[in-house]
Amino acid sequence: MQMTKIYTLExxxxIVETMDFSTEIEQGFIAYSNGQxxxxPVGELIFEDPPGDTHIKYGYIKGDEYYVIKIASGFYQNVKINLPSSSGLMLVFSQKTGVLETILLDEGFLTNIRTAVAGEIVAKYxxxxxxxxxxxxxxxxxxxxxxxILQSVTNCKRLIVWGRSESSLEAYKNDMEADGYEVxxxxxxxxxxxxxxLILMTTPSSMPLIDASQIKKGTHITAIGSDTAExxxxxTKILHMADIVVADSLTQCQERGEVYxxxxTSDLKLGKVIELGHAIKSGNRVRTSEDQVTVxxxxxxxxxxxxxAKVVSAALSAVSE
Incomplete structure (x- = not known):
């Protein structure tokens, strides 16, 4: 019997340094919206002391070779004890036999990559x-x-970053200026x-950080941090005033996130929301005017x-053979 292959974060x-996942993930969103x-439903554990959450996400594309089960956690006070906030792994099984073929001990790294790529795709359109x-x-x-990752979409190098502490802001500023950004x-x-x-929301906040009155014409917001019901x-009035609201999953966004x-609050009707795969499958830009507010x-x-997981597993297997 074939041995399960196990790969470490290192x-x-x-292998990921040389890879671009935008095409595969874009195709995945389209397949998802096409019902393929x-x-x-997401498996979820919410912790209060200390605050954290663990998600189990899993699925497969019909007729594909594999199915994948992913476990990813976020414990946001880990920085106080010099640990990363994210952890997890991905399990790749044969869709034909159910055999566990690959274990990716990515410690949440691939979840971060695929989340960043989703933001890249959204910004592109x-x-x-x-x-x-x-x-x-x-x-x-x-x-x-x-x-x-937005370097593939815009050459803008000017950043303005909001944070809760001077120390975290200073660390961010130093890191990003070292990469050539003006911060x-x-x-x-x-x-x-x-x-x-162009505004990126990347916090685990449970309270709104932006009021609708602050939003200017022509603003795009990518909301990433709100991935639980809490x-x-x-x-919520930002989504009411927005000209276009796109969600990665209509099903999930009825249970979690900004759309939820x-x-x-009845500031949004589900019929206004466009699922991402449907929005991008034509290949045309979703924004049709530079004055539109989009979320x-x-x-x-x-x-x-x-x-x-499929692409990384295949690449690692090819290198190790």
């Missing part, structure tokens, strides 16, 4: 053509990765919305994990 990082993907300044809420791993830091939400027309980064919160709600869909 091996995964080495089986994705059961929804961001303003001319990005003046990129606004970032949050100073963690995703606040860095989301910005860095302004602030602890005032309005500074970000006033200065930027989290929220945006005033806006449905609860993308990304809660994370298992098809992203399926696509990245």
């Amino acid at each position: 091996q995964i990082k080495n 993907v089986i994705v059961p 929804m961001a303003p053509k001319e990005v003046s300044t990129i606004g970032v809420f949050g100073t963690g791993t995703m606040a860095r990765m989301q910005v860095q 302004q830091t602030t602890m005032e939400s309005a500074d970000v919305t006033e200065a930027s027309n 989290k929220q980064e945006l005033d 919160k806006a449905l609860l 993308a709600d990304l809660t994370g869909v298992a098809v992203q994990d399926v696509q990245i």
